[in-house]
Amino acid sequence: MIPVKLKLANFTSYGADVPELDFTQFHMAAISGQNGAGKSSLLDSITWCLWGSSRLGDSADQLVRLGQTCMTVEFSFQLDEHIYTVKRGRVLKGGGQTSLEMFSNSYNLTEGTIKTTQQKIIDTLHLTYETFINSAFLRQGHADEFTTKGPSDRKRILADILGLSHYDKLEEKAKEKAKEVQTKLQLLEYQLLEIEAELSQKEAREQALTEAEEEAKKVESQLKEVEAQIKLIDKEREAAATKLQSLEETKTRIEAAQKELADLKLQISLKEKAQTEYQVILSQRQQIETAYQQLQKLQEEKKALEGKRSELITVKDELAALQKQLLELEDRRGRKITSLEVDIKRLQTENEQYQKQLDHLKSHKDLCPTCGQNIGEDKNKEIIVKNEAKLKKNNAQLETLEKQIAQVKNYLIPQQKEADDKEISIQKLEEETKEWSFLNIKITNLEKYVDLYTKLQQAETAVKAHQETISDLLKISQNKQEQIDKESQGLEQLTFYQQQLEEVKSKLQGKDSIKQELAQKVLELRGKVGEAKQLVSQAEQLENLQKDKHTEKKKFQEEKAAYEELALAFGKKGIQAMIIETAIPEIEDEANRLLDRLTEGRMKVRFETQRETKTLRQSSGQAKTPGIIETLDIIISDEMGERPYEAYSGGEQFRVNFAIRLALSKLLTHRAGAKLQFLVIDEGFGTQDAQGRSRIVEAMDAIKDDFEKILIITHLEELKEEFPVRVEVNKGPTGSTFEVVGI
Numbered sequence: 222m223i224p225v226k227l228k229l230a231n232f233t234s235y236g237a238d239v240p241e242l243d244f245t246q247f248h249m250a251a252i253s254g255q256n257g258a259g260k261s262s263l264l265d266s267i268t269w270c271l272w273g274s275s276r277l278g279d280s281a282d283q284l285v286r287l288g289q290t291c292m293t294v295e296f297s298f299q300l301d302e303h304i305y306t307v308k309r310g311r312v313l314k315g316g317g318q319t320s321l322e323m324f325s326n327s328y329n330l331t332e333g334t335i336k337t338t339q340q341k342i343i344d345t346l347h348l349t350y351e352t353f354i355n356s357a358f359l360r361q362g363h364a365d366e367f368t369t370k371g372p373s374d375r376k377r378i379l380a381d382i383l384g385l386s387h388y389d390k391l392e393e394k395a396k397e398k399a400k401e402v403q404t405k406l407q408l409l410e411y412q413l414l415e416i417e418a419e420l421s422q423k424e425a426r427e428q429a430l431t432e433a434e435e436e437a438k439k440v441e442s443q444l445k446e447v448e449a450q451i452k453l454i455d456k457e458r459e460a461a462a463t464k465l466q467s468l469e470e471t472k473t474r475i476e477a478a479q480k481e482l483a484d485l486k487l488q489i490s491l492k493e494k495a496q497t498e499y500q501v502i503l504s505q506r507q508q509i510e511t512a513y514q515q516l517q518k519l520q521e522e523k524k525a526l527e528g529k530r531s532e533l534i535t536v537k538d539e540l541a542a543l544q545k546q547l548l549e550l551e552d553r554r555g556r557k558i559t560s561l562e563v564d565i566k567r568l569q570t571e572n573e574q575y576q577k578q579l580d581h582l583k584s585h586k587d588l589c590p591t592c593g594q595n596i597g598e599d600k601n602k603e604i605i606v607k608n609e610a611k612l613k614k615n616n617a618q619l620e621t622l623e624k625q626i627a628q629v630k631n632y633l634i635p636q637q638k639e640a641d642d643k644e645i646s647i648q649k650l651e652e653e654t655k656e657w658s659f660l661n662i663k664i665t666n667l668e669k670y671v672d673l674y675t676k677l678q679q680a681e682t683a684v685k686a687h688q689e690t691i692s693d694l695l696k697i698s699q700n701k702q703e704q705i706d707k708e709s710q711g712l713e714q715l716t717f718y719q720q721q722l723e724e725v726k727s728k729l730q731g732k733d734s735i736k737q738e739l740a741q742k743v744l745e746l747r748g749k750v751g752e753a754k755q756l757v758s759q760a761e762q763l764e765n766l767q768k769d770k771h772t773e774k775k776k777f778q779e780e781k782a783a784y785e786e787l788a789l790a791f792g793k794k795g796i797q798a799m800i801i802e803t804a805i806p807e808i809e810d811e812a813n814r815l816l817d818r819l820t821e822g823r824m825k826v827r828f829e830t831q832r833e834t835k836t837l838r839q840s841s842g843q844a845k846t847p848g849i850i851e852t853l854d855i856i857i858s859d860e861m862g863e864r865p866y867e868a869y870s871g872g873e874q875f876r877v878n879f880a881i882r883l884a885l886s887k888l889l890t891h892r893a894g895a896k897l898q899f900l901v902i903d904e905g906f907g908t909q910d911a912q913g914r915s916r917i918v919e920a921m922d923a924i925k926d927d928f929e930k931i932l933i934i935t936h937l938e939e940l941k942e943e944f945p946v947r948v949e950v951n952k953g954p955t956g957s958t959f960e961v962v963g964i
Contacts, residue, residue, distance in 0.1 A: 222298045222299075222300055222346055222348070222898065222899050223244075223298060223299040223300070223898050223899060223929040223930055224244040224267070224296070224297075224298050224899055224930055225243075225244055225245060225297040225298055225299055225304060226241055226242065226243055226244065226245075226295075226296070226297040227241070227242040227244070227263070227266065227267065227294075227295070227296050227297075228241050228242075228293075228294070228295040228296075229263075229266045229292075229293070229294045229295070230292060230293050230294075231285060231286040231289040231291060231292040231293070232262065232265075232266050232269075232284060232285075232286065232292050232293075232294055233259060233262040233265065233266075233284055233286065233957075234257075234258075234259040234262060234286065234952060234956055234957040235259060235262065235266075235286065235956050235957045235958070236286065236955050236956030236957075236958075237289075238955075239956075239957075239958060239959075240958065240959065240960075242263070242948065242959065242961070243961075244930055246946075246961060246964045247946040247961070247963075247964060248925065248929070248930065248931070248946075249921070249925050249930070249931040249932075249933075249944065249946065250931075250932060250933075250944060250946040250947060250948055250961075250963075251932075251933045251934070251935055251940070251941045251943075251944035251946070251947045251948070252932055252933070252934045252935075252947070252948045252950060252959075253934075253935055253936065253938075253941040253947050253948070253949055253950070254936060254949060254950035254951060254952075254959075255936060255951075255952070256936055257952065258950045258951060258952045258957060259950050259952060259957030259959075260903075260934045260936070260950050261276065261903050261934060262957070263948075263950070263959070264358065264901055264903060264932070264934070265277075265284070266294045266296070267294075267296055268350060268353070268354070268358070269281070269284060269294060269309065270294040270295070270296040270307050270308075270309045271296065271307055271342060271346070271350075272339070272342075272343075272349070272350035272353075273309065273319075273321075273339065273350075274350045281311040281317075281319060282311070282313060282317060284311070285311060285313060286956065290312065290313045290314055291310065291311060291312045291313065291314075292310065292311050293308065293309070293310040293311075294308070294309055294310075295307070295308045298899075300345065300346070303325055303326070304325070304326055305323065305324065305325050305330075305345065306323070306324045306325075307321075307322070307323050307324075307342060308320070308321070308322040308323075308324075309321050309322075319335060320335075321335045321338045321339065322338070323338055323341060323342060323345075349381065351378065351381070352378060352381040357886045357899060357900055357901060358901045358903070359878075359879070359882050359901065359902045359903055367878070367881060367882060367885060368855060368866060368874075368877065368878050368881060369866070372852040372853045372854055373853075375853040375855075376793075376801065376851070376852075376853045379801060379804070379853065379885075380793075380797060380801070385797045385800060385801075388791045388792075388795075388796055388797050389791075389797075391787070391791040392787075392788050392791035392792045392795075395784045395785075395787040395788035395791055396784075396788045398784040399781050399784035399785050399788060402777050402780050402781040402784060403781055405777055406774065406777045406778065406781065409770060409773060409774050409777065410774075412770060413767065413770050413771070413774070417767070433749045437743065437747060437749075440739055440742050440743050441743055443739055444736065444739040444740060444743055447732060447735050447736045447739060448736060450732055451729065451732045451733065451736060455729060457725050458725040458726060458729055475705055478701050478704055478705050479705060481701055482698055482701040482702060482705065485694050485697055485698040485701065486698060488694055489691055489694045489695060489698070492690055492691045492694065493691060495683075496688065496691070498676070498680075499676070499679075499680035499683055500680075502673065502676050502677050502680045503677070503680050505673070505677075506677060509670055509673045509674055509677050510674070510677075512667055512670040513667075513670045513671070513673075513674040515667060516664065516667040516668070516670060516671070519660055519663050519664050519667065520664060522656075522660055523657070523660045523661070523664060526653075526656065526657050526660070529650055529653050530657055532650060533647065533650040533651065536643055536646050536647050536650065537647060539643060540640060540643040540644065540647065543636050543639055543640040543643060544640060546636050547634060547636055547637060547640060550634050550636070551634075554629055554630075554632070557629050558626055558629055558630065561622050561625055561626045561629070562626065564618075564622055565619055565622050565623065565626075568615045568618055568619050568622070569619065571611070571615055572612055572615050572616070572619075575608045575611050575612045575615075576612065578604070578608050579605060579608050579609065579612075582601055582604060582605050582608075583605075793851065794851060798830070798851060801830060801853075802830055804888065805828045805830060807884075807888060808828065808881070808884045808885065808888055809826065809827060809828055809884075811880075811883070811884035811887055811888070812826050812877075812880040812881045812883075812884040813825050813826060813880075815879070815880040815883055815884065815920050815923075815924075816876060816877065816880045818919060818920050818923065819876045819879070819880060819917060819920055820859075820873075820876060823859050823860055824857065824858070824859045824873065824876065824877065825857075825858050825859075826855060826856065826857050826858075826877060826880070826881065827855075827856040827858070828853060828854070828855060828856070829852065829853075829854045829856060830851065830852060830853055831849050831850065831851060831852060832849070832850060832852050832854065833849060834849070834850055855881070857869065857877055859873075876917075879902075879917065879920075880920075883900075883920070883924060886900055886928075887924070887927055898928050898929035898930065899928065899929065899930045899931075899932075900924075900928045900930070900931045900932070901931075901932045901934070902921075902931075902932070902933045902934065903934040911939075914937075914939075914940055918940070918943045921933065932948075944963075945963050946961065946962070946963040946964055947961075947962045947963055948960070948961055948962075949961075949962055
């Protein structure tokens with residue numbers, strides 16, 4: 222990771238208008254300023270932007286500038302020739318809300334949640350916050366972050382630096398695979414137990430098969446015997462059924478013949494009745510013929526009157542229509558006369574008023590007839606002239622209206638003459654058709670003779686034919702009776718054969734029931750035999766399956782052992798320990814190389830990855846010996862020999878911490894997949910004398926080519942002058958700000 226740009230607003234002591242820090246302007250620079258000016262806050266903003274953590278922990282609210290409600294940090298860095306930008310913000314309102322975005326040039330890499338976006342940042346950097354602060358970032362007051370941790374924490378941090386978490390995943394995967402295989406083995410054991418339980422019943426199943434086959438043969442023999450008996454009984458049933466069928470057919474024929482005989486007798490009765498009726502009609506010949514002739518004559522007379530009767534109805538309908546029109550016209554005449562009379566009455570009333578005014582004016586020439594006021598002679602004459610003119614006009618209108626009333630009253634309606642003519646025609650037609658009703662009564666009384674006349678015509682030819690038919694029917698009915706009497710003699714045996722057939726059927730039903738029971742039993746036994754055969758065959762298959770399962774079990778056992786061996790190999794005591802063992806000399810060499818320059822060869826460090834335990838342990842048949850445990854101890858020595866870390870001065874401790882941390886940082890640039898080309902040293906030089914600080918600067922100069930960017934945070938004036946480029950931080954009334962000097 223190579224820093225490119227940093228933008229921040231309202232972060233700790235920084236306000237809203239903070240200049241952008243462009244890292245591309247320098248390779249190595251010192252961040253200088255008074256204590257509390259905000260030097261370390263610049264690095265805190267980077268760690269908070271990338272990982273959400275800082276010197277104050279994971280609480281973002283404490284990082285918001287006092288008096289403000291929100292803060293933002295935007296940090297751009299280069300990785301694998303790509304520029305990435307991370308934006309993180311915090312708003313205090315509404316319970317607090319954090320935002321996190323990630324971009325690669327113009328591509329938005331932000332995930333759906335902050336958690337997933339944070340993981341994407343870590344995956345991109347191949348670096349966690351803890352690994353960063355324990356290797357590449359020597360924080361203020363935490364230069365001994367790695368040195369003072371316990372052995373197990375050191376090993377964990379070193380494992381992260383070396384990228385050994387991959388082996389942890391492989392170890393976990395191997396354990397999961399071993400567990401999966403163990404589950405399969407357990408299932409296989411259960412299956413083998415079930416197979417063995419099934420195979421233990423093999424002899425019993427073979428015995429059951431033999432018994433089932435013998436019982437099935439016995440029942441099949443009984444079934445064949447019953448089937449033979451059923452055949453004999455069925456022959457008896459067929460013989461009885463054949464005889465009974467013949468008798469039933471005879472009975473059916475007799476019933477049919479009896480029905481035919483009854484029909485013949487009915488026909489004879491009807492023919493005889495018709496013959497009697499014909500004789501009666503023939504005896505009334507004279508009366509029927511006379512009445513029929515009279516009916517025809519009356520019908521002809523009626524037919525002659527039908528035309529005039531139709532004409533009468535038509536004329537009456539026409540007269541009714543004319544009368545309706547006349548009523549409407551008379552109504553209109555009345556309304557017209559009333560209207561004219563109203564106009565006459567109005568004009569007469571006006572004339573009376575005009576005449577009264579004239580009489581008044583003639584007798585009272587100086588008074589107005591309307592208002593009673595005095596008027597002159599001229600005005601009097603003027604009013605008289607007007608009233609006389611109005612009287613003359615009204616009288617003329619009255620004369621006209623009276624003439625109109627006379628004309629309306631004397632007007633003859635044209636339809637009236639037509640209506641009068643219709644009434645005369647109706648009177649004439651009614652006179653001519655007055656016999657119509659009388660003829661209808663006579664015709665109605667004689668209409669019954671139409672059917673009698675028809676029957677009379679039929680009777681003349683039918684009497685002889687009916688007599689012959691009656692004679693023939695009597696002969697046929699006699700023959701039918703003789704046939705019935707003859708065939709009825711054999712029906713005496715019908716009841717006997719019916720009883721015999723019922724007995725045979727009952728007997729046959731009993732045998733069928735026994736047959737069905739035996740057949741069902743045979744089916745059950747055959748099924749039992751089939752099941753037994755299947756079980757015996759299954760036992761043979763299970764023996765083969767048992768062999769296969771044992772082979773499969775052996776394979777799973779070998780597979781489980783392989784996965785367990787892999788889990789051990791990938792574990793802390795396996796490959797990881799080997800890698801750490803391999804990396805330790807590299808760390809020692811680099812740390813001692815730096816210490817040699819920082820202390821003029823006085824101090825050295827050594828890492829121990831194993832040590833003896835205080836508790837003795839005893840192997841089988843052997844004496845007790847000290848145990849060996851995995852560790853990561855730091856042994857420090859100088860010209861006086863090895864001493865505990867706490868026994869060294871602050872300046873010496875810082876040199877050791879500085880050398881180890883730089884060695885870890887260099888290791889981090891080559892291991893764990895993290896391309897960290899960024900080194901940060903926050904303070905710590907105050908413990909060094911002038912010569913010590915000079916040597917640290919020399920050491921920094923020696924390693925500068927190993928990192929793309931190096932930042933040294935210091936408030937010491939004599940030290941910052943050693944660096945050509947400086948980021949000078951100042952704190953004013955509007956907050957902290959900075960200026961890049963020396964570019």
